[in-house]
Amino acid sequence: MLRFKVRLNQKCTDTKIKSKNNDIPVLCSKAGIFFNSIASKSILQTTITLKNDLILRAARGEKTERTPVWLMRQAGRILPEYRAVRERMGGFKELVKSPEFACEVTIQPVDILGVDAAIIFSDILVIPEAMGLNYEMVESKGPWFEKTIQHGGDIEALKIAEANDLQYVLDAIKLTCKELNGRVPLIGFAGAPWTIFAYMIEGKGSKTFSLAKKFLYTNPIEAHTLLEKITKSTINYLKAQINAGAHMVQIFDSWAGILSPQQYNEFSLKYISDICNAITEVPVTVFAKGAFFARAEMGKLNCNTIGLDWNMEISESRSLIGNHKTLQGNMDPCLLYADYATIKKETQNMLRQFGPHRHIANLGHGVYPDIEKDKVKCFIDTVKEFRF
Ligand code: CP3
Numbered sequence: 070m071l072r073f074k075v076r077l078n079q080k081c082t083d084t085k086i087k088s089k090n091n092d093i094p095v096l097c098s099k100a101g102i103f104f105n106s107i108a109s110k111s112i113l114q115t116t117i118t119l120k121n122d123l124i125l126r127a128a129r130g131e132k133t134e135r136t137p138v139w140l141m142r143q144a145g146r147i148l149p150e151y152r153a154v155r156e157r158m159g160g161f162k163e164l165v166k167s168p169e170f171a172c173e174v175t176i177q178p179v180d181i182l183g184v185d186a187a188i189i190f191s192d193i194l195v196i197p198e199a200m201g202l203n204y205e206m207v208e209s210k211g212p213w214f215e216k217t218i219q220h221g222g223d224i225e226a227l228k229i230a231e232a233n234d235l236q237y238v239l240d241a242i243k244l245t246c247k248e249l250n251g252r253v254p255l256i257g258f259a260g261a262p263w264t265i266f267a268y269m270i271e272g273k274g275s276k277t278f279s280l281a282k283k284f285l286y287t288n289p290i291e292a293h294t295l296l297e298k299i300t301k302s303t304i305n306y307l308k309a310q311i312n313a314g315a316h317m318v319q320i321f322d323s324w325a326g327i328l329s330p331q332q333y334n335e336f337s338l339k340y341i342s343d344i345c346n347a348i349t350e351v352p353v354t355v356f357a358k359g360a361f362f363a364r365a366e367m368g369k370l371n372c373n374t375i376g377l378d379w380n381m382e383i384s385e386s387r388s389l390i391g392n393h394k395t396l397q398g399n400m401d402p403c404l405l406y407a408d409y410a411t412i413k414k415e416t417q418n419m420l421r422q423f424g425p426h427r428h429i430a431n432l433g434h435g436v437y438p439d440i441e442k443d444k445v446k447c448f449i450d451t452v453k454e455f456r457f
Contacts, residue, residue, distance in 0.1 A: 117251040119316070124186045125254055127429050128317060128352035128373040128395050136420055136428050137185040138452040139256070140445065141356070142435030143178040144190045147442055150177050161206040165191050171241035172248055179253055181442070182449055186254050186317075189245060189310070191238050193260030193321055196302055197269050199230035204268075217272035221288075224295045230302035232309035239313040246314035257315030259307055261322035261357065262299040262344075263337035269295070278327055285336055292336060300340045304347045311350045319354040319376070320344060326359015333363050338370075345371040354397055358434060364389040379433030383422040395427040402432045405444045412444060416451040425457040 119125070123137035145151055151174050158164040165171060171190040179187050194204045194212055205213045218224060232239065245255055260268075267281040268274075275281075285292050307318050320341060328337060337357070345353050355367060356376025367375050368390040377386050377399035386396060404415050420430065430452040436445060 117246065117249075119251045119254060121185055121253045124429055125316060125352060127427065128354070130373075130393070130395060130427055132426065135456060136423070136425070136430050136452055138430040138449050139184040139186040139188065140178070140182075140432055140436050140449075141188075143182060143184055143445075144174050144188060145436070146438035147436055147440055147445055148174075148177055148181060149442070150174075150181060161192075162204075165195070166237045168237060168240040168244050171237075172244040175241070175245045175255075176248060179249070182446055183453065184253070184449060186256050187245065187249060188256040188258060188319075189238065189242050189315065191241070191258070193258070193265060193323075194268060195235055195238060196230060196259060196265055196299065196306060199234035199306070200227045200298065200302055202227070202269055211274045212268060214268065214272040218269045218284075218295060221291045221294070224291055224298065227295075227298055229298055229305070231305050232312075235306055235309065238306075239309055242310055242313035242315055254316035255314060256354075257307060257310030257313075257318040259303045259310075259318070259320060259344075261320050261325070261337060261355075262296045262303060262340040263328070263333075264322050264324045265299050265303075266292070266296055266336075267324045269299075278324055281324075282327065282332075285332060296336060296340050300343050304344055307344065307348055308350070311348070315351065317352040317354065317373075318348060319356060322355070322357035322360065324359075325357035325363070326361075330362040333360060334366065338363060338366055342370055354429075356397065368394060374429060376431070377433060381433075383419070392427070395429060396423060397429040398431050399433040400431075400448065402434055402437050402440070405432075405436065405440045405448060407444075409444070409447050412447045413451045416448055417455060420452065420455050420457075 123133050123135070124139065126133050127137050154170055154174050155161070155164055158167065158170055164174065175187050175190040178184050197214070198204055202214050202216055205215070207213045242255065242257065249255060267278045270281040270284050271278055310318060322337060322341065325333060325337060341355055345355065352373040354374035354376055355370055355372050357363065357367065358378050359380070360367070361381050364381065364386055374395040374397050375390055376397040377383070379399050379401035381399060383399065390396065400416065400419055404412060
């Protein structure tokens with residue numbers, strides 16, 4: 070059950086520190102929560118001092134006592150405690166739309182696994198829904214859209230999502246911040262426009278997303294119109310998440326790897342770049358699965374952290390991306406099927422390869438649902454115990 074420990078209007082100590090790129094001074098709280106002094110005044114009243122801000126410091130390129138660690142998809146089926154709440158709610162969407170329960174499962178991995186950040190329990194598909202395309206999460210199959218985008222008229226009918234279209238996520242963020250009471254930062258997130266576009270055209274998961282790619286080849290102008298609408302919606306959404314209390318945000322480009330380098334620049338990176346330029350309040354992470362070919366270009370994005378998958382060699386990634394970005398990742402999620410000694414050894418190898426600075430430990434993609442919770446804990450504990 071939820072326990073409300075928070076004291077609203079708790080005072081924070083204002084100090085001058087640097088903006089997301091360490092160049093423009095902004096007003097911020099002692100906790101290291103960033104906000105632009107004009108846009109985010111409302112947050113001031115509820116700012117809570119963070120007891121653990123390792124991940125924010127690592128994202129900004131500051132020194133940390135140890136490498137911070139969290140896992141993509143940490144709130145989910147690896148935890149029996151999640152499955153119990155999920156069962157009680159009846160369905161995934163019911164859970165996502167109930168701020169109190171979304172808050173509860175968001176905090177579970179902090180309590181149970183000891184991660185250095187929470188990520189708000191939601192889904193990237195809330196954006197297509199807020200724009201006018203309802204989705205269902207079909208048990209053991211995945212997402213399914215009744216209506217898909219087929220031509221220009223469908224794009225015109227979509228609205229640009231605004232904060233109040235996603236009030237349930239914002240309420241879940243506010244509640245989670247209160248309930249976390251500064252134990253760790255809360256990560257907000259959204260899908261990259263290309264990945265959202267792919268689901269809107271295809272209407273479900275796919276190995277190739279060939280319908281979505283066909284649309285790029287056959288309707289490039291309309292594709293840009295749709296990507297533009299998704300980008301505007303995503304900026305509104307991420308800013309609203311930050312206003313509600315998210316301490317950093319991550320953009321997931323899960324289907325980056327199916328585009329050619331030239332298509333990736335034109336149809337994905339351009340829009341990710343627009344989002345990064347618009348989000349100035351908190352550190353931004355960009356995770357583009359399979360985009361090994363775009364690492365040098367990603368180094369030029371106006372973001373703090375680049376997520377790597379396990380196919381991306383660490384030192385090569387560092388030299389392609391540059392020293393001015395934090396890297397996140399990148400253990401193969403399948404390592405967690407191995408025995409404890411192997412998990413420990415490989416995790417330590419990974420930490421040595423990244424080195425002590427500008428690294429946030431994570432897997433190279435979301436944790437698989439059939440991984441044992443204790444193996445996940447072994448990965449996390451190994452990172453937390455490691456010292457250079
Ligand atoms: O812990 C967390 O990471 C926070 C919650 C989170 C979910 N989805 C919950 C979820 C996050 C960050 C996501 C992102 C997401 N959703 C992505 C990008 C990351 C990635 O994995 O590449 C994508 C592509 C989706 C779309 C999506 N949601 C699919 C394809 C599926 C079905 C496949 C699957 O994993 O079951 C989902 C369902 C989903 N989203 C679940 C969870 C916990 C499982 C639903 C359940 O409980 O039955």
